[in-house]
Amino acid sequence: MVLLSEKRKSQRVDSKSITVSIADGNKVFEGVIGDISTGGIKISQLSKQFNPTYQKYVSVVCGNNKNFKILLQPCWKRSVQGGQYLEVGFEIEYPPWSWTEFVRRQLPESELEDVWGDFD
Numbered sequence: 001m002v003l004l005s006e007k008r009k010s011q012r013v014d015s016k017s018i019t020v021s022i023a024d025g026n027k028v029f030e031g032v033i034g035d036i037s038t039g040g041i042k043i044s045q046l047s048k049q050f051n052p053t054y055q056k057y058v059s060v061v062c063g064n065n066k067n068f069k070i071l072l073q074p075c076w077k078r079s080v081q082g083g084q085y086l087e088v089g090f091e092i093e094y095p096p097w098s099w100t101e102f103v104r105r106q107l108p109e110s111e112l113e114d115v116w117g118d119f120d
Contacts, residue, residue: 018063022072024050033061038100039092041072046086052077056093068099 018033020043029050034042041061052074061068072090080087092099 018061020059020061022046022050022057022059024057025055033063034087036103036106038095038103040075040090041070041092042087042089044080044085044087046088048079048083048086050086050088052086052088057090061099064102066098066102068096068102070095070099 018036020031020033020041022029022031022043027049029047031043031046034044036042054074057072057074059070059072061070071093073093075089075091077086077088079085
């Protein structure tokens with residue numbers, strides 16, 4: 001699993017103050033969210049012991065006094081800080097409405113997508 005290109009469908013928001021706990025079935029790993037969108041997250045500072053495969057992972061994302069239980073599917077990974085940590089991009093499986101609403105509140109008003117388009 002490698003980063004080949006950016007295939008983002010949604011706008012991203014930098015979110016360095018949000019933390020995440022992610023379970024692989026045997027152990028829970030802590031990380032920091034690099035950025036978020038309605039359909040995905042990038043987790044930074046994950047232990048290099050975390051070995052993302054193509055399975056789904058249960059996570060708890062904590063930010064702005066809110067907690068979100070989210071199911072994640074890894075898309076890519078890369079070593080960072082000289083191989084000391086991993087950075088992993090995840091797709092969110094079935095994002096809860098509360099998450100979508102949380103992310104949209106983080107976007108500046110000028111960057112909100114018009115989901116209805118034009119009716120000309």
